[in-house]
Amino acid sequence: MPIDGLLLNKLIREAQIFEGEKIRNIYQPVNDEVLLQLQSGFLLFVLKNPSYLIKLESKPNMPDTPQNFSMFLRKRIKNAKIIKIEQLGLDRIGYIELSVIDETFELRNYKLYFELMGRNSNILLIDEENKIMDALKKGVSPKRSIMPGAKYIPFYKREYINILENENLYDLNQPFMGFSKISKNLFYEYIEKYDYISFVSEFLDNLNVYTFEYNGKKEILAFKPVNFKYDEFQNPSEGLLNFFELQSMNSRFLELKKRLEKTVIKEIEKYERLYKKLKNEEKEIREIPDLEKKGRLLQAYLYQFKEKTDFVVVEDWETGEKIKINLNPLKTPNENLQVIFKKVHKLKSKEIHLKERIKITKKMIDYLYQLWQSIDFVEDIETLMEIKEEMIQEKILQDKTKNKRRKRSNSKPYEFEFNGFKIFVGKNNIQNDKITREADREDIWMHAQGIPGAHVIIKTNKKEVPMEVLLFGAKLAAKYSKGRYSSKVSVDYTMKKHVWKPKGSKPGMVLYNNFKTLYVEPI
Incomplete structure (x- = not known):
């Protein structure tokens, strides 16, 4: 339901506590919000759908760089005194009457109008001659002009x-x-x-x-x-905050989830292109023996060929077969020989690093798919913030708060109990590392085989784990994996002492041995 004029009436009456106070500063938390900092609190105008004003006790997070409209308001009405806050009738429109000394030391009386009408919401500063000084949203329509210098006509139906x-x-x-x-x-x-x-x-x-x-x-x-x-x-602000709390958190959660997912997909595409390029280069490496042989044969028979040509045919002295060697007809046979030797040298130099690059790139792709799976499964904002923090640490996401201390999230893994055994399931890579690192050596570690998924830990308390508990844990590992929609998923399990994290490996990435495999249907 949109915020109607009746609710706005109570919000304005609540805001009238600020009458007589001065405006200490003006901010724009985002483009369609305007925040007035007053002597005893804050007044926030939200100019999107749903639109409203609300009294706040503390200042929300602000961008580092102020936006143009807030800068204009600071210049005109910072330190202005609030004379009164009024609503027009019972409509979703009102104004704050202001008194301020301008830069010429003249006393000015302005009105800051707020029109809280969903997508058509606006906030405008009006001068003593009822002319628009500036507005957050400008435009011209058949009924009125919202441009600096135009006469202000309230969007208000008196009838x-x-x-x-x-x-x-x-x-x-x-x-x-x-x-x-x-x-x-x-x-x-x-x-x-x-x-x-x-x-x-x-x-x-x-x-x-x-x-x-x-x-x-x-x-x-x-x-x-x-x-x-x-x-x-x-009080209406308390009720409104309660009303919007879940909606706001859901909106923030979905927006962040979409942004992180988009970033990871972009990284996957980048590394898969690189992997394809490296594999193509690997095919060239396999040609080194053949290229070397043709170079040796051309060198041996070079005395027979003086003219430029597009190919020569020579006899392989090892097999007796005739070998065709394609050449660049614009170069002499000797120049073609030098090209072959240079290419062989280049490929051999590349071979030294290529295998390592392919290995590193493949590991990165596996990690990114694991990260994508974690984002896809996340259900709460705390876990999502941990994933964001991980992406910043891994340089996948740019850190825009370098000079600020970030509040670390402390979400918890999923916890289950089955037949007297506790089972933990990591919600993201940070939790996967944590529950695996903190597990006892005899605890059971589980993971879906060969696909992105969560780490699962069955706490044994040094007891033998019955098969029904292992099967339940395996079903959880299948459920929280990329294979969750499959009819059967292979799940490996072993004691935690057989699981280790290679030095320098990405979050959530481990190696293991001495394992067995269960084939289960996800829960």
């Missing part, structure tokens, strides 16, 4: 009825000001159970807001939803 000022409310066809469809329906339920006078009295008497379930969705309302179970909050 709509303000229910706080009009008692003739029983005609359902009347256009009410500031109502959403849901709040209008619930308003009629309220006055049917009680009456209009009670509604107005209760509405104006407090700032309470209510969250409740409506058609399977969580909604927020500025008055009591009489036929629903609800949670009551004594």
Whole structure:
């Protein structure tokens, strides 16, 4: 449900506590948000859908470089005194009246209008002549111009009825000001159970807001939803924060997950292109013996060929066969011989490093697929932040907070209990390393064979692990692997003492031996 005019009324009344205070600073946390820092708190305007204003006790994270609109507002209204904060009727529009001494030491009176209308939301600074000084979103439409110097016309329909000022409310066809469809329906339920006078009295008497379930969705309302179970909050900002908390975390989680996944896929594509290139070079390396032989034969029979030609045919003295040697017709046979020797030397020099590069690149691809699998499986923001931290450490993701101390996440692995045995499953590479490193030597370590997946640890407590427990652990390893949709997955298991991490290996990457294999269906 969008934030309607009734809820905005209570948010504005709550914000009126800032009247008489000065604006200490102005920020833009993101492009469509404006934050006023006041003497006793913060006032945040969110200018996207849903749009609202909210009173905050502490400052949210800010970008290092201020954006243009916040810089303009700082120049014009920093240190301005708030005279009053008002709503226009019950609509989703209001203003903050300001008084400030400008750079010429003249007293100026401005109005900072906020239009909180979903995707059409805006915030504008208006001068004493009711002209637009600047706006977050500029544009021209048939009804009005939002450009500096234009006369400001509020996006406000005066003909709509303000229910706080009009008692003739029983005609359902009347256009009410500031109502959403849901709040209008619930308003009629309220006055049917009680009456209009009670509604107005209760509405104006407090700032309470209510969250409740409506058609399977969580909604927020500025008055009591009489036929629903609800949670009551004594101030609207607290209720709004509660209402948006899950939505905000989900949005942040999905946005970060998508960004990390996109980055990893891009890295996989890059390294797979490199791997393909190296494998093609490896094919050239296999040609060294043949190329050397042709070089020796051409050298032996060089005295027979003086003219430029595109090929020569010579006899292989080892087999007696005729060998055709293709040449560059623009070069002499002797020059072609030098080209062959140079190519052989170059390929032999490359051979020394090529195998190691192929090995390193293959390991990187395996690691990236493991990382991708971890991102795909992640279910909570804490684990996702650990993956982000890992990607920064591995130089896959750029660290934009080099000079800031990052708060380390401390998420926990999945924990299961089966027939008296505890089983841990890593949610990401950092956890995979941690649970494997901290396992006892006799604990059972499990992993899906040959595919990206989680490490699984069965805590043995030095007891023999029954087959049904091993099978359950194997099913978990299959479930939390790339093979989770397969009908059968091969899962290797061994004691932790047979698992080791090679020096310099990537997070989550280990080697193991003395293992057995189970074939299971994922849970």
